[in-house]
Amino acid sequence: xxxxxxxxxxxxxxxxxxxxxxxxxxxxxxxxxxxxxxxxxxxxxxxxxxxxxxxxxxxxxxxxxxxxxxxxxxxxxxxxxxxxxxxxxxxxxxxxxxxxxxxxxxxxxxxxxxxxxxxxxxxxxxxxxxxxxxxxxxxxxxxxxxxxxxxxxxxxxxxxxxxxxxxxxxxxxxxxxxxxxxxxxxxxxxxxxxxxxxxxxxxxxxxxxxxxxxxxxxxx
DNA sequence: ACCCAGGGTCATA
DNA sequence: TATGACCATGGG
Numbered sequence: 084x085x086x087x088x089x090x091x092x093x094x095x096x097x098x099x100x101x102x103x104x105x106x107x108x109x110x111x112x113x114x115x116x117x118x119x120x121x122x123x124x125x126x127x128x129x130x131x132x133x134x135x136x137x138x139x140x141x142x143x144x145x146x147x148x149x150x151x152x153x154x155x156x157x158x159x160x161x162x163x164x165x166x167x168x169x170x171x172x173x174x175x176x177x178x179x180x181x182x183x184x185x186x187x188x189x190x191x192x193x194x195x196x197x198x199x200x201x202x203x204x205x206x207x208x209x210x211x212x213x214x215x216x217x218x219x220x221x222x223x224x225x226x227x228x229x230x231x232x233x234x235x236x237x238x239x240x241x242x243x244x245x246x247x248x249x250x251x252x253x254x255x256x257x258x259x260x261x262x263x264x265x266x267x268x269x270x271x272x273x274x275x276x277x278x279x280x281x282x283x284x285x286x287x288x289x290x291x292x293x294x295x296x297x298x299x300x301x302x303x
Numbered sequence: 304a305c306c307c308a309g310g311g312t313c314a315t316a
Numbered sequence: 317t318a319t320g321a322c323c324a325t326g327g328g
Contacts, residue, residue, distance in 0.1 A: 107309095119309090120309085121310095123308085123309050123310085124308095124309080124310040124311065125307090125308060125309085125310045125311085125323090126308055126309080126310085126324090126325080126326095127307085127308040127309080127325090127326075127327075128308085128309060129308090129326085129327080130308080130325065130326065130327090131309085133326095162324090162325070163325065163326080164324090164325075165308085165323080165324045165325040165326080166310095166311095166322095166323045166324055166325080167323090167324070167325080168323075168324085169311085169312085169322090169323050169324090170323090173311085206311090206312080207310095207311065207312080208311085209310060209311045209312085210310090210311095211309080211310065211311090212310070212311080215309080227309090229309065229310085230309090230310090231309080270309085271309090273309095274309050277309090278308095278309095305328105306327105306328085307326105307327095307328095308325100308326095308327090310323105311322105311323095312321105312322090312323095313320105313321090313322085314320090314321085314322105315318100315319090315320085315321100316317105316318090316319090
């Protein structure tokens with residue numbers, strides 16, 4: 084393991100002890116993970132759940148139904164998750180990709196690099212959404228980078244925060260080694276940690292690692 | 304009333 | 317390559 088690996092695992096252990104097992108991704112199928120990954124873009128998960136409940140209520144949580152649904156219907160079902168016009172389009176393009184590829188089962192047989200490239204080629208699927216899908220739907224060892232990840236490790240002084248997405252992702256992956264279960268839990272813990280804020284003082288390293296204070300916002 | 308959520312695309316310079 | 321505008325609901 085690389086030098087940063089030990090430090091990264093120490094942070095993980097701290098978060099895991101403090102917040103416990105997260106059991107992500109909350110979904111009943113790989114396809115549901117894919118849908119949730121698009122719907123949660125810049126949106127609170129509680130709102131996404133309502134949209135997914137709507138889709139289930141009309142028996143349309145599958146690629147065929149979503150592709151065939153009229154835009155106004157799909158948009159109405161997605162309304163609670165925000166950006167409903169945009170997300171209806173993105174969901175359609177993702178579902179068309181799934182169908183054109185022969186379904187989720189066929190996708191799960193693809194090697195990770197080509198699957199990742201194909202996901203990124205879908206309109207509305209960017210790096211984070213693609214990596215959510217790769218890790219949580221297809222159980223591939225891909226470390227998900229989000230704004231929380233960049234902010235936390237920047238404040239811990241382990242990265243500058245100015246790195247590009249790919250650079251940061253490869254840094255985590257090479258430091259930790261390929262480990263699906265670890266990546267799964269780690270990303271979940273980073274997200275949970277970010278929500279756990281106090282208003283007392285700006286973040287310092289002990290804030291994160293010793294939980295004296297959990298004010299992780301940007302102090303603006 | 305303001306801020307921001309488990310981002311991404313597109314137009315501009 | 318790098319900003320800025322835009323998408324839109326709902327909870328704190």
